[in-house]
Amino acid sequence: MAISLDEVRLLIEAALPGAEVKVEDETGTQDHLRATVAAPQFEGLSRIDQHRLVKKAVQARFDDGSIHALSIKTEPK
């Protein structure tokens, strides 16, 4: 089951209000995604904690197999 890029972006934006989110499809099959996120909530957090926040936003989609792989790039906003 593939997932729309918009849905992933909306999930991340909902979890991180004020974030700038870009979601791209790495392989054209809509299950290997790349999310680039700049969020105020990342300020002062280690990279891994920033990634944890993004992961949590889309965890349900990992669990049900809609997302097979997600590359994440984060920075404080």
Next chain:
Amino acid sequence: MAEPQLKEKVEELIRDHPVLLFMKGTPEQPRCGFSMRTVGVLDQMGVEYAALDVLPALQPLREVTAEISDWQTFPQLYVKGELVGGCDIVEEMAASGELAELLGVDQPQQPAPAAQPEQPADPQQSPPIQIEKS
């Protein structure tokens, strides 16, 4: 709920190995692109590291690392008992010099190249760890 014996074993591995990579496949034969790239970075750093293939017990290990590190995807690199991150973070830190500093090695001259499947195994590589499913 994570299997207690498996969790204990994983905690022991994290304590015993200063650089430990949980990956899909082995350093000689990675079974996923992210694992392959992470191995490539570590090999370029020139450090000795232990590698565990998670594929024989993937879901149980996800549950264990979820409890230990609040992280469920692989690869996972642990350095001195702490989760550093997956492929993205490892590559970013390699490029910035933070990884070399963390590992206590000199920053390699070139940025980590894209790992090629034909690369020979690094002789400094510890033998892969196998976890037997009991």
